[in-house]
Amino acid sequence: MNAYKKDFPILHQEVNGHPLVYLDSAATSQKPxxxxEALENYYKSYNSNVHRGVHTLGSKATDAYEGAREKVRRFINARFSKEIIFTRGTTTxxxxxxxxxxxxxxxxxDEIVxxxxxxxxxxxxxxQVAKLTGATLKFFPLEPDGTLDLSKVKETLTDxxxxxxxQHVSNVLGTIHPIKEIAQLVHQHGGIILVDGAQSVPHMKVDVQDLDADFLAFSAxxxxxxxxxxxxxxxxxxxxxxxPIEFGGEMxxxxxxxxxxxxxLPWKFEGGTPIIAGAIGLGAAIDYLQAIGMEKVEAHDRALxxxxxxxxSQVEGITIYGPKENRTGAVTFNLDDVHPHDVATVLDAEGIAVRAGHHCCQPLMRWLQATATARASFSIYNDEQDIDRLVEGLQKTKEYFGNVFR
Incomplete structure (x- = not known):
């Protein structure tokens, strides 16, 4: 897979005098x-608004925008293009x-779980929904390694x-949850399931019909x-x-x-000028991933x-969070007596980009009994050499802080 690194121009640089090792793809991935070029070509060659214009540029932009919607449909195996709503991201x-x-x-x-x-x-x-409707917010219990026990999932669900x-995949623990089995249990009680696919869609083939997901959200x-x-x-x-919850033109x-x-559908949910260039760029990203094959992407990301x-695990004094198996995309950890922000700072001095903090998961941090953690996350442009650089950087971090406190 390191053959694909050449396609990512941002990776061809040095940071602080070292070749860049980018290990923060769970926050945002790099772009090939x-x-x-797809974004540049839109702005240089056929920049125009979509749907209403009858001129040549408008027609070309409309075809590209709606063509991207069809690419998304095929990518996640939705039944109809009208089931694909473009938004600003997973959060929206x-x-x-x-x-x-x-x-x-x-x-x-009613219950939200x-x-x-x-x-x-x-x-x-x-x-917020629970406060406004009077519904009860409940939580599936986590196993000690952050996984879910389907028997306990079944016990939690009611009519x-x-x-x-x-979440399909945890952005902190990398845990892959059994969505298909959970969806079956939810539907037995007459409920619906929304899947946060922000961390799964980039790393594996996601088939919404096979999962029987009622909703799936993800970000380009x-x-x-x-x-x-x-x-x-x-x-x-x-x-x-x-x-719709946004009103104005277009919808x-x-x-x-x-x-x-x-x-x-789908346009009643896309008020205002839509995210035309973004959709075209997303379509190009899908083309790139499908040219590799999502089976290969998944195998690479799991193996890495x-x-x-x-x-x-061989680094002395390290604590790694989450399951050893059945995970993808990220490894989150702490070094004894070194704050994760300090870890990230020393690694950055070595040209290695990781994320440190609560990763927008403060309740999980409390469950882990950690104020913050460091996270290395991966994509198809990472390889074994990047992991070796990370390990070397952590050894230098230990040496540095060992000398500081000696």
Missing amino acids: YQVI AINLVASSYARTHLRTG ITPSEHHSNLIPWQ STKIVAI HKMLGPTGIGVLYGKEALLEEME IDHVDLYDSSWKE TKLAFEKL
Whole structure:
């Protein structure tokens, strides 16, 4: 897979006098030439608004924008293109479901169930929904390694469970949750399931029909695409029930002085000038990933995560969080007596980019009994040499702080 590193121009540089090792892809991935050139070509060759214009540039932009929607449909195996809503990202997609579906469907006594390891973007919207509707917010219990026990999932669900909102892959622990099995249990109780796919769609083949997900949210910038655009997939019947939450141009059908009607799916949820360049860039990222093959991407990312876990485990004084097996994309850790921000600072001096902090998962940090952690996360442009550089950097970190406190 290191053959693909050549396609990412940002990686061809030195940081602080060292070749860059980028290990922060869970926060945002880097972009290959193919994506950058697709964005450049749009702005240089056919920059125009979509849908309403009949001139040549407008038609070309519309074809590219709607073509990207069809690429997304095929990529996640949705039934219809109208089930693909372009949003600003995973956060906006989840908030759309929370505001448009949950607030109108939930009542006092209904239950929303999530996990304690959710990203804040899949926690705070449900806190607000619970406050506004009188619904109860519940949590699946985590096993000591951060995984879920399906028997306990089954015990948590009741006929009052109306919504389960759950990450497919943890952005901290790398845990891969059994979404297909959870969806079956949720549907047995008549509930719906929203899947946060921000950390799964970049690393594996996600088939919404096979998973039987009612909603799936993900972001382009974590899967080699541009920032500022994401996707909400929703089953047609559920999206038809929902009302838009943003109003203005583009999403209307007919407007009178005192009332208006909306366009059909998917456009009723895409008010205003849409994220045209972002959609085109996302389409190019999908083309790039599919040219590799998502099976190869998944095999690479799992193998590299496993290798990183094994090599980091050999570092004296390290604590690694999450399961040893069945994880992908990230390894999160702490070094004894060294704050993770200090770890990240020393690694940066060696040209190694990792993330340090609570990773937008403060409840999970408390569950881990850690104020913060350091996280190395991977993509297709990473290889074994990057892991070796990380290990060497951690050894230097230990030496540096050992000398400081000696």
